[in-house]
Amino acid sequence: MLSSAVAVAADSRVEILLDEPIGRISPNLYGHFAENLGGVIYDGIWVGRDSKIANVAGVRRALIEQMRSIKAPIVRFPGGCFADSYDWRDGIGPPEQRPRRTNFWASQLPAGAPRDQRYDPNQFGTNEFVDFCRATGSQPYLAANVRSLPAEEFGHWVEYCNAPAGSTTLADARGSQGDAAPFGVRYWGVGNEPWGCGGTFTPAEYAEEFCRYVAAVPESTSPLSLVASGPDKDDWNWTSGFFDAVARRGQSEFGAIFGFALHYYTWNLSRGRTQDFVDGKGDAVAFDAVDWYELLRQGDRMETLIDRHWQIMGETDRQHVVKLVVDEWGTWYRPGSSPTPENLFEQTPTLRDAVYSAMTLDTFNRNADKVAMANCAQLVNCLNSLYLAHEDRFCVTPVGHVFAMYADHQDGQAVRAIFSAPRVAYERDGSAASFWGLNGSASLHGKTVILTVTNPHISVAREATVRIRGANVSSAEMSVLTHADMHAHNSFDDPNSIVPAASTAAVSGSEVTAMFPPASVTKLTLQLA
Ligand code: AHR
Numbered sequence: 393m394l395s396s397a398v399a400v401a402a403d404s405r406v407e408i409l410l411d412e413p414i415g416r417i418s419p420n421l422y423g424h425f426a427e428n429l430g431g432v433i434y435d436g437i438w439v440g441r442d443s444k445i446a447n448v449a450g451v452r453r454a455l456i457e458q459m460r461s462i463k464a465p466i467v468r469f470p471g472g473c474f475a476d477s478y479d480w481r482d483g484i485g486p487p488e489q490r491p492r493r494t495n496f497w498a499s500q501l502p503a504g505a506p507r508d509q510r511y512d513p514n515q516f517g518t519n520e521f522v523d524f525c526r527a528t529g530s531q532p533y534l535a536a537n538v539r540s541l542p543a544e545e546f547g548h549w550v551e552y553c554n555a556p557a558g559s560t561t562l563a564d565a566r567g568s569q570g571d572a573a574p575f576g577v578r579y580w581g582v583g584n585e586p587w588g589c590g591g592t593f594t595p596a597e598y599a600e601e602f603c604r605y606v607a608a609v610p611e612s613t614s615p616l617s618l619v620a621s622g623p624d625k626d627d628w629n630w631t632s633g634f635f636d637a638v639a640r641r642g643q644s645e646f647g648a649i650f651g652f653a654l655h656y657y658t659w660n661l662s663r664g665r666t667q668d669f670v671d672g673k674g675d676a677v678a679f680d681a682v683d684w685y686e687l688l689r690q691g692d693r694m695e696t697l698i699d700r701h702w703q704i705m706g707e708t709d710r711q712h713v714v715k716l717v718v719d720e721w722g723t724w725y726r727p728g729s730s731p732t733p734e735n736l737f738e739q740t741p742t743l744r745d746a747v748y749s750a751m752t753l754d755t756f757n758r759n760a761d762k763v764a765m766a767n768c769a770q771l772v773n774c775l776n777s778l779y780l781a782h783e784d785r786f787c788v789t790p791v792g793h794v795f796a797m798y799a800d801h802q803d804g805q806a807v808r809a810i811f812s813a814p815r816v817a818y819e820r821d822g823s824a825a826s827f828w829g830l831n832g833s834a835s836l837h838g839k840t841v842i843l844t845v846t847n848p849h850i851s852v853a854r855e856a857t858v859r860i861r862g863a864n865v866s867s868a869e870m871s872v873l874t875h876a877d878m879h880a881h882n883s884f885d886d887p888n889s890i891v892p893a894a895s896t897a898a899v900s901g902s903e904v905t906a907m908f909p910p911a912s913v914t915k916l917t918l919q920l921a
Contacts (some may be wrong), residue, residue, distance in 0.1 A: 403856075404811070404812060406830070406859070407859050408808075408860045410841075413805050415761035418802075419463065419466075420766070422462070422463070422798065424767055424778075426771045427474050429770070431734075431772075431773035433470075435773060435783070436771070438452075450520060459528035463529065464530045466533050467528070468533040468534075469533070472720070474497065475535035479545075480517070484569065485569070495510055502727070502736060518552065519571055538582060538591060546609075551563070554576060557572040557573055578617050580616055581719065582621065590621060595632075602638075603638075618650055618651075619651040619652070620714075623654055623701065625656045634652070638709075646709045646713040649714045650715065650764070654719075674686075676726075677729045677740055682818060689827055694718075694755045702716060715763065715764035715765075718765075718767070720769040723748055735774075739774075742878070743874070743890060750844060751846050753794070753801075753833075757806050779792055782884070790873065800917065804842060806835050807841075813828070814854075830845055830854055830908060840919055841860060842918075849910050852910055853910055855905065856906055859903050859904075863920045865904055865921065867899060868897040868916055869917040870917075871893070872893055873913040
């Protein structure tokens with residue numbers, strides 16, 4: 393439990409600089425990732441057309457409603473590592489004629505995993521995914537198989553999705569499933585983690601592959617935004633190696649690349665342990681104060697990763713034609729916290745993951761000039777999930793509530809905000825450590841400013857004077873996500889244990905005085921006079 397909050401009278405300041413724009417916050421910074429892994433698709437999203445669970449054409453209705461309410465902009469599918477094992481042709485045509493295939497993740501599934509997670513029935517294929525996106529108001533972002541299919545098959549998948557009605561045999565195949573009009577899928581990833589599960593390429597080899605895939609796109613399709621697979625966290629050599637190889641082919645080659653995808657997971661390594669894929673990970677729910685701060689400290693590396701990779705990209709792509717995409721980010725804990733233990737990688741997000749997610753979304757907003765898309769891993773029943781679902785049960789996690797609160801940033805103009813607050817001091821492995829006291833991001837939407845703030849301190853509230861430089865505030869509304877217990881989480885039996893609550897802030901001229909409780913995420917909606 394948290395100790396009682398000690399409010400320190402106005403010890404903190406936030407300055408919002410409306411005349412220092414950073415860039416437009418692409419709605420796609422609030423994107424999602426749904427891999428055919430564990431319980432994400434079969435159980436989380438797809439319940440089947442004949443299911444007793446409320447559904448829209450086979451997709452869980454409660455999920456659709458939630459995703460619409462958070463303005464979910466884009467969903468990446470089908471992987472992840474799964475993408476590089478997937479033959480898109482298995483997922484088209486009459487559902488009863490589709491093949492059953494061994495899922496890429498079969499060997500890692502926990503005991504008792506349902507049959508559909510081990511042997512993919514291919515009932516959720518391209519048409520069903522596009523229908524799901526339409527129902528939720530999102531755009532599809534498809535990841536092509538580079539490791540085990542030829543480039544030609546990428547071109548064919550694009551053609552299946554985007555060729556005009558009646559133009560080609562594949563357009564007819566799409567039409568025979570009731571989708572005569574093209575899907576118009578704009579975003580395509582070329583492979584996934586080609587330095588690992590996606591083919592163990594060198595960066596130069598992958599650059600060659602990428603260019604071959606670009607050449608495989610059929611000419612008549614609508615414009616595509618192609619995403620090249622980028623580095624794992626701080627693998628600077630991957631970034632420089634890929635960009636150098638593309639530059640050797642000529643600067644104009646950068647024009648074919650919309651985004652370069654960084655992956656960064658926060659492992660919450662147990663203290664005293666270094667990188668260790670399984671044993672070194674911390675627990676999602678059973679953690680102490682130091683684990684809390686260490687998870688946030690590790691997550692906060694996102695800003696440095698964006699800065700440094702961006703700088704390396706600019707050494708060859710001098711006009712910064714290529715933007716960063718962070719198409720996998722989230723926390724990743726050891727197994728054991730899941731409400732449905734047979735779902736691979738499923739974990740229970742807590743208040744800590746809400747603060748982590750808010751902090752990460754703030755980082756993307758602050759870097760809106762560099763980051764064009766980000767996809768939280770993963771949407772439902774997996775790592776840093778917004779939702780948990782099993783059979784007819786469903787709940788919104790604290791991470792889902794953060795996405796709901798932050799949706800108002802979408803499409804705004806990110807402006808610079810300066811935060812000053814006493815640092816959090818703690819002890820790690822016998823040494824003094826510290827972390828920033830308040831941080832966040834601000835965006836302008838006409839006469840409305842959205843300010844989001846996280847207070848990472850587990851026991852000290854921060855009172856802050858928020859000043860808008862150059863404008864007066866006429867009203868302020870506040871929404872706060874916090875709990876007296878830092879381990880708080882929602883469950884099927886107690887789905888509203890942690891939900892945002894309205895709060896008040898005092899307005900005077902250009903200043904607002906606001907209290908940020910310990911371990912909290914806050915959204916301020918400020919109307920300018
Ligand atoms: O999100 C789970 C896995 O993590 C993805 O399949 C892979 O891309 C990453 O390593």
